[in-house]
Amino acid sequence: MHYIRFLKLPRLLSTPSPVLSAKITVTTDLGESFLFTDLTLVVELESQSGAKILGPRNGKEYLWKGSDGMRSLEVSFPVPSSKKSEAMRMLIRPKENKHNVKHFNNMLVGTKVTTENDGRVVAVRSMDIDVSKAGLKGISGMARRVFFSNEKIISICEETGESIARHIWDAGLMLSSYLAITSPINTSPDLGHALPQLPVLKHKLSLSNLNVLELGTGCGIVGITLSIFYPNATQILLTDLPEASEIITHNLSLLSSSRGASVTHEVLDWSSPLPPRVGNINWDIVLVADCTYNPDVVPDLVSTLRSVARGGKKDVLVLLAMKIRHEDEMVCFDLLEQSGFMVKEKAVLPLLMLAGEPEQIEIFVSR
């Protein structure tokens, strides 16, 4: 998967007439490689609610010249004169629908092998811009990712800088899509049936009063998606290091208050003992997405999982999603096995990459 990112957030230039201008790039989740093929991008302005496009329809097109080694691109869009007092967002997306990750189900294609022309690119939106004040409203240094699934909207803000913790990762995005599409409230069950099945997980997710803990939640996309698609969850606790607290709290504030589950946040560092609020609850499921890339911290992660499982009176399922980037990451499974966790089932989901080597996300369900 590739992600459009802001290198410079939109700012208002007012000569001769107002224009929003930004600098973007297109990279992988880790940011370690730029998109090295050409791709037509479209810049649009969206209303604050996201419900309508402001200004000329079909936006303004730009060519990302990845084949020429492009690493950044300046984009701009004129502010329509009739909209100068409205808050708006700048949206940058791939032109072709087949590349645009608008719907979760556009990311998951069962197990079928795909070509590199099928690659997906995640659009980016700015935070709300109050053009009348020529400033940014909301938290600065943030951008928004919006996904649709089954008439629900999953809106997640992430940081625009280099931080590992505070943006969305492939495994988190793919696990979120899988959970949404296979959820019992999905009204297009055929989509879910076309995906690899995880019956042990499905059974657990169907139980009432689920308590779900997420470790290394980052921006919170997996736990937040679960809260939207599994109304039977009673309690969902998103945890990470202290530096992720601000973005998690912000994303939780975007959630509709009509959900049944209580979705909250707590700091949990794997190298420290479990906070009482985590240790005192019988968890049913522990979510772990893209947290095994650094073998140095995996022993602490596994020891946290062991403490969670030992403390509870219930049978805990660990749902671990990863993009295996190097062999060292497999140490995680040795440590999990030594701690008594057994992998019960596994699903492999192809990651739709534009150009480059094929990649995949693996989802493991351990007990």
Ligand SMILES: C[S@@+](CC[C@H](N)C(=O)[O-])C[C@H]1O[C@@H](n2cnc3c(N)ncnc32)[C@H](O)[C@@H]1O
């Ligand atoms: C690659 S990010 C994945 C974020 C998110 N799960 C996703 O898939 O989008 C890894 C996360 O693990 C967290 N993490 C790393 N070391 C940690 C530790 N010792 N204790 C708690 N969280 C940690 C990071 O802060 C980061 O949010």
